[in-house]
Amino acid sequence: MAKRKSLKEDPCPVARCIDVVGDRWALLIIRDAFEGLRRFGEFQKSLGVAKNILSTRLRDLLHAGIMEIMPASDGSAYQEYVLTPKGRELFIVVLSLRQWGEGHLYQHGERCATLVDRKSGKTISRIELRTSDGELIALEDAVFKK
């Protein structure tokens, strides 16, 4: 006993997410992947994580279908880790964390990277809630319907 209960079969999708990306490193690896990191050593240096941990985390992400292996883009013999479409859809998750962190976990000053539209260069705005016909909703008005 004292067996860690898996959340994979939990009826709540949030719980299932946490089972997949809810550890200390997964979302940070994914964040780095969004910033263009691909190689084992790049992740290792960026995160300062032990190599064995990184190794198992990457394997977990591969197995979860969030990342995939690609042949090295520079012709070297090694492989690179890139996000799958499923993984790229975690962008909203990472972004929402980023926005919350910027708003509540910073004193002032230190502004880090902002997000822009590649085409127009325009800043991407804070995530908001809308109804299906585009109407803005306040956080307080969002309720769950069983």
Added chain:
Amino acid sequence: MAKRKSLKEDPCPVARCIDVVGDRWALLIIRDAFEGLRRFGEFQKSLGVAKNILSTRLRDLLHAGIMEIMPASDGSAYQEYVLTPKGRELFIVVLSLRQWGEGHLYQHGERCATLVDRKSGKTISRIELRTSDGELIALEDAVFKK
């Protein structure tokens, strides 16, 4: 040596978030709080977590300013745990996880709660990216500007 490195001072806001809500239970407690749970026993029953763990997690969330103590609404002697404004702003985070999980971690069928606007009853749509002037952006076009 072998000292767990704190992410509190990390320059990246995502990392700081993970330091605060990146464990196995915090976001699930917060999720439950959004669904109206307030009492120690309610959380405990919903999560199936050991009481000592729940106790420390709630204390951490109080200390992080994400939840706060309120006198019991039913006149009983006990206290209740409710989200602060800072905590409620995690709604987007929980929702983005939920949407990703629904999209990628479910086979089919089992649809869980959907989100509606309290006033109009209209369904709240999938989170999307927009520029500051309201234009929709595809995920692929969002890039970080240092």
Added chain:
DNA sequence: CCGTATCCATTCCGATACTG
């Protein structure tokens, strides 16, 4: 440079007993 394997310390978690 890319990883795997090993060893050890720390942290986390679950179960239970216990107090008020």
Added chain:
DNA sequence: CAGTATCGGAATGGATACGG
């Protein structure tokens, strides 16, 4: 019902050595 105390086991993390 609401928590605290304690214990043992599991998972995690760090450092390093090693092989491809």
